[in-house]
Amino acid sequence: KNEVEQSPQNLTAQEGEFITINCSYSVGISALHWLQQHPGGGIVSLFMLSSGKKKHGRLIATINIQEKHSSLHITASHPRDSAVYICAVERGSQGNLIFGKGTKLSVKP
Amino acid sequence: NAGVTQTPKFQVLKTGQSMTLQCAQDMNHNSMYWYRQDPGMGLRLIYYSASEGTTDKGEVPNGYNVSRLNKREFSLRLESAAPSQTSVYFCASSTLAGATGELFFGEGSRLTVL
Numbered sequence: 001k002n003e004v005e006q007s008p009q010n011l012t013a014q015e016g017e018f019i020t021i022n023c024s025y026s027v028g029i030s031a032l033h034w035l036q037q038h039p040g041g042g043i044v045s046l047f048m049l050s051s052g053k054k055k056h057g058r059l060i061a062t063i064n065i066q067e068k069h070s071s072l073h074i075t076a077s078h079p080r081d082s083a084v085y086i087c088a089v090e091r092g093s094q095g096n097l098i099f100g101k102g103t104k105l106s107v108k109p
Numbered sequence: 110n111a112g113v114t115q116t117p118k119f120q121v122l123k124t125g126q127s128m129t130l131q132c133a134q135d136m137n138h139n140s141m142y143w144y145r146q147d148p149g150m151g152l153r154l155i156y157y158s159a160s161e162g163t164t165d166k167g168e169v170p171n172g173y174n175v176s177r178l179n180k181r182e183f184s185l186r187l188e189s190a191a192p193s194q195t196s197v198y199f200c201a202s203s204t205l206a207g208a209t210g211e212l213f214f215g216e217g218s219r220l221t222v223l
């Protein structure tokens with residue numbers, strides 16, 4: 001079993017829909033990262049969080065440490081949000097990130 | 110702002126050939142990383158450098174060597190390329206010491222080994 005599981009693997013939405021991507025992990029962590037990988041391949045860090053909730057524009061990330069679960073929400077989705085969203089957990093020692101396999105999101109106009 | 114710059118972006122090698130992937134960051138970050146990304150798998154850490162002059166193995170170091178030439182530059186070398194090293198390679202950097210911190214990625218280098 002993978003230590004970091006994302007769901008769904010693939011997600012198709014209509015423009016304007018509210019989107020939720022989930023990340024569950026089975027190990028103790030010090031922080032969790034959400035990354036976005038563009039269709040061209042570039043990777044951008046969206047959030048790093050260790051508790052509670054963070055918001056940036058239309059993106060919201062939440063984490064429940066007790067339940068070992070995090071969600072990434074996108075409000076009022078847009079075709080430019082189409083990308084692969086990657087969850088990664090940090091286990092405390094430098095460089096030791098464990099990555100999920102990603103969720104491929106496609107937003108149709 | 111250049112951020113993290115990787116070269117080359119594409120490379121085709123024959124089995125047994127050697128090559129070096131170059132990475133440079135202009136953000137004065139302490140930590141630098143090399144990852145590989147393969148279809149159906151998450152990113153995996155090859156090597157990392159917490160500071161100038163130090164390097165440590167990650168999850169998949171076999172077949173690779175690294176050099177942290179100075180604070181800006183972190184290179185990845187394949188001494189004798191194998192088809193199993195066909196992958197997309199990403200360099201990343203972060204500013205925190207003792208934790209990974211926010212990561213800044215290069216655009217990736219697509220390597221094919223025939």
